[in-house]
Amino acid sequence: HYGGFDYLYDKVNLYDRLCEIVKYGASASALTECWQRVDGLQDHMLNFLENHDEQRVASSQLFGSAEKAFPALLVSATMSTSPFMVYQGQELGENAAGAMGFSGDDGRTSIFDYCSIPTLVRWYNNGNCGIQKLNNKERKIRAFYKKVLRLCNGEKAISEGAFFDLMYVNYHNLNPNKQYLYLRHYENETLLIAVNFDSQDAIVYADIPQHAVDFLKIDSGTYFMKELISGKQKTVEFSSNAKFELHIPAHNGVVWKIVK
Known part of the structure; x- marks a missing residue:
């Protein structure tokens, strides 16, 4: 906070631990240490599962499935009063497949170039924003995110x-x-x-x-x-x-x- 940031990514604590649990089978009980480590600082932490630096949860390089991230989503979004960030296309199961500009095929939406995000292109639908061009899987993922985010704002x-x-x-x-x-x-x-x-x-x-x-x-x-x-x-x-x-x-x- 004194460095000029209102919020700091809870990256090396909660995010990394959730990735270890989902991808590598680390123990879910380790989440207890996560809130203990930032106890008293949570109002200044930003929880997330995706951002411009990290791999998409649905990418083959990380979880390989947006649905496998659902329990991590619930924990990250509801464990504390910290704000929770959704990165563009995350709520649609964007997997960042294929090489994009200078970043290559690394499971990330490019942080170096202007690029297209396929799920968002279909959701945007030439300005007619909606689910009409999303497939059934993407619609289900979006519906789950919608429920969770409404809980965060409404409860x-x-x-x-x-x-x-x-x-x-x-x-x-x-x-x-x-x-x-x-x-x-x-x-x-x-x-x-x-x-x-x-x-x-x-x-x-x-x-x-x-x-x-x-x-x-x-x-x-x-x-x-x-x-x-x-x-x-x-x-x-x-x-x-x-x-x-x-x-x-x-x-x-x-x-x-x-x-x-």
């Missing part, structure tokens, strides 16, 4: 709320190498967020410790829950003794909103 638990890491009480309830879960809380609303980096669906029975209940000032009682990505709904009894059954799709996540 104060994400944009302004407190964060509580749930991993330390749930190592026996999940595969800590593949799943990660946490709470976001603002006033009378709580979000239970769980992501799954595995290629298989996961069922997790999540514990919420008394410390979280006290720290976030959550009252026990009957709560209405809605999963904000799929739209599923249910009613639960909330207490520090309750277990929350979470079905998490492969390479994806869930965001359960808990309201009394």
